[in-house]
Amino acid sequence: MTARVLTPVSPRQIVLRMPARRDGAALHDLIAHCPPLDLNSRYAYLLLCxxxxxxCVVAxxxxxxVGAITAYFPPTRPDTLFVWQVAVDxxxxxxxxxxxxLDSLIERCIANRPGGQPLRAVEATISPSNIASRKLFTSFAVRHGVEIVAGLHFSAADFGNGEHEEEWLYRLGPWPVRA
Ligand SMILES: CC(C)(COP(=O)(O)OP(=O)(O)OC[C@H]1O[C@@H](n2cnc3c(N)ncnc32)[C@H](O)[C@@H]1OP(=O)(O)O)[C@@H](O)C(=O)NCCC(=O)NCCS
Structure with a gap:
């Protein structure tokens, strides 16, 4: 892995936007620089974009x-936004x-709900050792005034290789319905 050096930037210089297909490779490279995230294939990031x-959102x-969130609506639960990976250089x-x-993505998802269907919840899985991720989602829930319910979702055995920590599912909601 090569080191990347970025100089500090002011918030005004940061652009948050939807990813496009051309961003797939850069998204892959960002995740490679953000342990402990699992690095998926270049093809997987192209598909997400x-x-x-x-x-999804890129910064x-x-x-x-320099930052990205990948997320999707699970086909059987289209009222729930499942956040897959959050990465900041x-x-x-x-x-x-x-x-x-996160705030920008949730705003966009609420604004673009098909037929005005409400968004009910946001979910993410977090491994017990990832304190930064747990803090990020706890702080997000507090900011939006929603509850968090957490429970074991994928056991270490589910990953099948003896190398992956268990993953707990954090469900944030019910999400406030806008008038
Ligand atoms: C986790 C990660 C995305 C946080 O990004 P960030 O831009 O630094 O997070 P923010 O500055 O928005 O911080 C959000 C909250 O988390 C807390 N936090 C962030 N990093 C933390 C850390 N390493 N340890 C403890 N708390 C941390 C902040 O204090 C803040 O809490 P507050 O709102 O109560 O003040 C970033 O550290 C990262 O990319 N890590 C590697 C990949 C990863 O673990 N991703 C998450 C799993 S999907």
Missing amino acids: DHHADT EVDGRI PSMQGQRLASQM
């Missing part, structure tokens, strides 16, 4: 992707970028 752009500074962490991306 192509099929799920509406429910760009001077044309470089190490040089940009601790500046509320992940929180801004």
Whole structure:
């Protein structure tokens, strides 16, 4: 893995937008620099940018992707936004970028609900050792005034290789319905 050096930027320079197909490779490279996230294939990130752009967000500074959230609506639960991966380049962490991306994504998802259907919940799975992720989602829930319910979802055995920590499902909701 090569080191990447980014100089500090002001919030005004950060652009939050939907990803496009051309962002797939950069998204893959960002995730590669954000342990402990699982790195998926380049093809998987291309698919997310192509099929799920509406429910994903990238943060760009001077044309470089420095943050991203991948998410989708599970086919059997279209009222729930499942957040898959949240990544902020190490040089940009601790500046509320992940929180801004989550807020921006949820605003977009609520605004674009088909037929005005309400969004009921946001879900994510978090491994017990990922304190930053747990803090991020707890803080997100507090900001939006919603409850969190958590329970074991994928056991270590489910991953089948003895190398992956268990994953707990965090469900945030019910999401406030807008008038
Ligand atoms: C987790 C991650 C996305 C947070 O990004 P970030 O932009 O630094 O997060 P924010 O600045 O918006 O912080 C949100 C909250 O989490 C807390 N937080 C962030 N990083 C933290 C850390 N390492 N330890 C403890 N708390 C942390 C912040 O204090 C803040 O809490 P507050 O709102 O109560 O003040 C980033 O650290 C990252 O990319 N990590 C590697 C990948 C990963 O673990 N992703 C999450 C799993 S999907």
